[in-house]
Every structure is written in structure tokens, then in C-alpha cells.
Amino acid sequence: MKWLLLLHVLGAVMFIGNVVTAAFWKIRAERSGELSHIHRTAKNVMIADYAFTLPGIVLLIGTGEMMAGQLGYSHADWNWMTVSLALFVLTGLLWAAVLIPNQRIMIRESERSLREGKLTPRYRKASRTWDNVGLLASLMPLAVLVLMVVKPF
Secondary structure (H helix, E strand, C coil): CHHHHHHHHHHHHHHHHHHHHHHHHHHHHHHHCCHHHHHHHHHHHHHHHHHHHHHHHHHHHHHHHHHHHHHCCCCCCCCHHHHHHHHHHHHHHHHHHHHHHHHHHHHHHHHHHHHHCCCCHHHHHHHHHHHHHHHHHHHHHHHHHHHHHHCCC
16 A cells, blocks of 8 residues: 555656656747747646656556556545546546647747747737636645545544
8 A cells, every 4th residue: 555655656756757847948939039938838738748747647546546446446436536536537538638738739839930020910829828727737736635634524
């Protein structure tokens, strides 16, 4: 059980750590105004999602399910775990439906911006959407973290 917990915490660190740092580096790149930096950052945020966020998700779900089974938690009961799982799934849906498509637009449009010498309106729109939805998709895992630690019900 201790190894599962360790792997679960590692998954949480990888997942939440990448979510927070990706937003930080994206905002810093955009504030720099350097189009090549913005483009590199847009590409690297996507690479980091595959290198850290996805493995973090696999560790969280795999170890979480194993520990829940060992501890006798049921998916049919209303408790901190089922609320956490619902928030985690909702975060994943936002990531798949909104964040990844907008990230791809930002990569394409930042490359186009390099050729045109200024950020395109399409990049700016995708970036705003990514920022707004990303904030929500960042707060939900933090709420899950609180629920996992406090276990209020």
C-alpha cells in the first residue's frame, strides 16, 4: 500500500506540477512579446503535457483505483473519492475538448505569427480561451488534492 501511495503522490506532483508550470511559462512567454519565444513555449507546453501530464494521469488513476479497492471504497457511494473522480474526469474532458485543440491552434498560429511579425488574432483568441478554461481546469485538480488530503465526507 505504501508503494501505491508513493506512486499516487508522484502522479499528483507530475500532473498538478505540469498544469501550474505550463500556465506560468506560457504567460511569461506572451508577456515577453518575443514571437519565437512564444512559439517555442506553445510547442513545449504540448510536449510537457505528453511527458508529465499524461503519465501523471495514468499513475493517479491506476494507483487510485487500486488503493480504493484495497480500502473498500465504492464508486456507487457519494464520498470524497467519487466527487474527486468526477472533478478529475471533468478536468480531463476540458483538457481534451478545449485545451488541447486550442494549444494546437496556438502552435500553428504562433508559427504564422513569426512569418507575419505579430501575433495573429486567431492566436490571441485561442490563448484567451486556453487561459480561461485552463484556470478552471487547474482549480479542479487543486480541489481534488484538498479532498484527497482532508477527506471531508
